[in-house]
Amino acid sequence: MALGMKKGLTSYGDAEFSLFLRKAFIKAMGFSDDALARPIIGITDTASDFNPCHGNVPALITAVKRGVMLEGGLPMAFPTISIHESFAHPTSMFLRNLMALDTEEMLRAQPIDAAVLIGGCDKTIPAQLMAAASVDLPAVVLPVGPMLVGHHRGEVLGACTDCRRLWGRFRAGEMDAAEIEAVNSRLAPTFGTCMVMGTASTIACMTEALGMALPGSATIPATHADRLRAAEEAGRAAVRLAQNGPRPSEVMTEAAFRNAFTVLQAIGGSTNALIHATAIAGRLGLPVDLEAFDRIGREVPVLIDLKPSGQHYMEHFHWAGGVPALLRELAPFLELETQTVTGAPLRAALDAAEIVPGQAVIRPRANPISVGGGLAVLRGNLAPRGALLKRSAATPSLLSHEGRAVVFTSLADMEARLDDPALDVTPDDVLVLQNAGPVGAPGMPEAGYIPIPRKLARAGVKDMLRLSDARMSGTAFGTIVLHITPEAAIGGPLGLVRTGDRIRLDAEARRIDLLVDDAELRSRQAAWTSPTPAPARGYAWLYHHHVLQADEGCDFDFCREEGKKR
Numbered sequence: 396m397a398l399g400m401k402k403g404l405t406s407y408g409d410a411e412f413s414l415f416l417r418k419a420f421i422k423a424m425g426f427s428d429d430a431l432a433r434p435i436i437g438i439t440d441t442a443s444d445f446n447p448c449h450g451n452v453p454a455l456i457t458a459v460k461r462g463v464m465l466e467g468g469l470p471m472a473f474p475t476i477s478i479h480e481s482f483a484h485p486t487s488m489f490l491r492n493l494m495a496l497d498t499e500e501m502l503r504a505q506p507i508d509a510a511v512l513i514g515g516c517d518k519t520i521p522a523q524l525m526a527a528a529s530v531d532l533p534a535v536v537l538p539v540g541p542m543l544v545g546h547h548r549g550e551v552l553g554a555c556t557d558c559r560r561l562w563g564r565f566r567a568g569e570m571d572a573a574e575i576e577a578v579n580s581r582l583a584p585t586f587g588t589c590m591v592m593g594t595a596s597t598i599a600c601m602t603e604a605l606g607m608a609l610p611g612s613a614t615i616p617a618t619h620a621d622r623l624r625a626a627e628e629a630g631r632a633a634v635r636l637a638q639n640g641p642r643p644s645e646v647m648t649e650a651a652f653r654n655a656f657t658v659l660q661a662i663g664g665s666t667n668a669l670i671h672a673t674a675i676a677g678r679l680g681l682p683v684d685l686e687a688f689d690r691i692g693r694e695v696p697v698l699i700d701l702k703p704s705g706q707h708y709m710e711h712f713h714w715a716g717g718v719p720a721l722l723r724e725l726a727p728f729l730e731l732e733t734q735t736v737t738g739a740p741l742r743a744a745l746d747a748a749e750i751v752p753g754q755a756v757i758r759p760r761a762n763p764i765s766v767g768g769g770l771a772v773l774r775g776n777l778a779p780r781g782a783l784l785k786r787s788a789a790t791p792s793l794l795s796h797e798g799r800a801v802v803f804t805s806l807a808d809m810e811a812r813l814d815d816p817a818l819d820v821t822p823d824d825v826l827v828l829q830n831a832g833p834v835g836a837p838g839m840p841e842a843g844y845i846p847i848p849r850k851l852a853r854a855g856v857k858d859m860l861r862l863s864d865a866r867m868s869g870t871a872f873g874t875i876v877l878h879i880t881p882e883a884a885i886g887g888p889l890g891l892v893r894t895g896d897r898i899r900l901d902a903e904a905r906r907i908d909l910l911v912d913d914a915e916l917r918s919r920q921a922a923w924t925s926p927t928p929a930p931a932r933g934y935a936w937l938y939h940h941h942v943l944q945a946d947e948g949c950d951f952d953f954c955r956e957e958g959k960k961r
């Protein structure tokens with residue numbers, strides 16, 4: 396197979412002329428023939444003025460290029476879409492598949508022998524791994540790394556668990572406008588991804604366990620010199636991958652995904668990660684068995700004491716030994732001979748893990764944060780194809796709960812009525828949000844963290860059972876049932892719930908049920924009409940007609956190995 400500049404020539408009907416022309420143009424950049432004869436390492440430039448999480452990408456690219464050249468390759472950075480959580484309308488999830496398509500096609504189109512995929516903010520690494528899986532081009536993921544923590548009045552702050560916690564205090568009248576404004580400047584004090592165990596941190600840790608990132612690279616703070624050294628090493632690794640592999644399909648095997656899911660449970664990670672991992676695995680034809688995932692959750696303890704499930708932040712996890720030290724603690728649950736982008740099996744990362752005496756972030760198996768893992772898969776007549784509950788961030792007394800439904804039929808309805816003093820709601824009720832799934836909103840917003848109605852928040856209510864077909868930020872907490880599948884907007888049972896119905900959660904039995912008899916549900920189903928009109932054109936049209944449900948990773952049907960189920 397042709398490599399380097401000879402790879403994937405532009406079609407002019409004369410291959411030699413295509414190469415002649417390509418070299419003529421690239422020489423305008425001053426490259427020598429020697430440089431152009433080297434293995435070419437593509438580097439994704441995902442920096443953008445809208446993406447502070449990726450603010451260190453220019454420096455990382457410089458360091459990756461150094462590593463590539465030290466190893467004898469030719470580094471070539473190229474831009475792809477950059478997605479930041481707070482600058483993506485309607486949601487970053489709506490755009491994840493677009494980034495996957497963009498990255499995939501750029502990896503295919505350009506003469507790249509291996510790639511360094513620099514990503515970090517929530518949807519970016521999932522999109523890049525989806526692309527790498529589809530192209531099956533050797534690639535190493537380089538996370539941008541987490542932010543350092545912030546401080547306010549002696550308190551340590553982290554984006555964005557503390558964004559939500561302090562906003563909740565402001566809503567409850569416990570904090571005034573001047574103070575919440577001061578906090579606003581201190582929650583995200585450096586470049587890098589959210590420094591709690593949110594989606595970005597979760598995905599970075601899982602990517603390391605999956606074998607697609609270098610050992611230790613998930614947790615190094617974005618602003619530290621070690622992050623640049625990791626970037627240099629990623630460049631070197633990519634040159635070796637170009638020459639000897641392994642390819643993504645040889646790294647991301649079923650066993651590697653089981654390892655990644657074990658880590659997801661042990662870190663009390665983000666619910667979003669299950670959707671992303673399902674999408675990545677789907678690109679490789681590997682179905683994710685939700686019951687098997689739940690079994691991992693019952694067996695694997697939560698060992699990482701990080702917000703939102705625990706106390707600490709990513710930089711503390713790093714100095715406690717990071718993912719390699721966690722993997723060593725999890726060794727009995729892992730398959731250690733899986734391949735990694737270092738060329739060595741996962742076992743090598745465990746063997747080299749730093750032992751940090753007295754650290755309090757990575758708990759031993761004998762003294763876990765909680766005995767069952769963080770995430771539970773629910774079924775029931777409300778969620779025939781599954782729903783997810785983050786047990787480690789829930790209120791234990793609400794894990795078995797029956798209450799009256801208070802229904803919001805859309806995000807707009809919720810926004811209009813939630814804080815109405817006349818809203819008929821009590822702390823024992825179950826808040827239900829409909830039509831906020833992949834198709835419904837669209838883009839499955841992180842709206843599952845339904846705020847506590849203001850009048851209850853002011854009365855001191857901190858948590859209620861909340862249900863939706865939406866997602867929630869990995870930085871959020873509460874007794875929140877998410878990803879209810881199929882979603883309301885395509886006729887799922889969630890769309891049939893009415894205010895006043897009774898709903899029962901039994902987390903131990905993994906059940907979420909609507910206590911309405913079947914005849915009544917059939918009559919409601921017969922009267923149901925879709926509340927979501929199809930967009931007329933463009934990417935929104937493509938998305939509406941082809942996005943899959945949460946249990947299939949919300950990928951596009953035409954990007955998976957098998958066709959769509961919905």
Ligand code: FES
Binds near residue numbers: 448479481515589
């Ligand atoms: Fe980018 Fe949290 S907003 S990782």
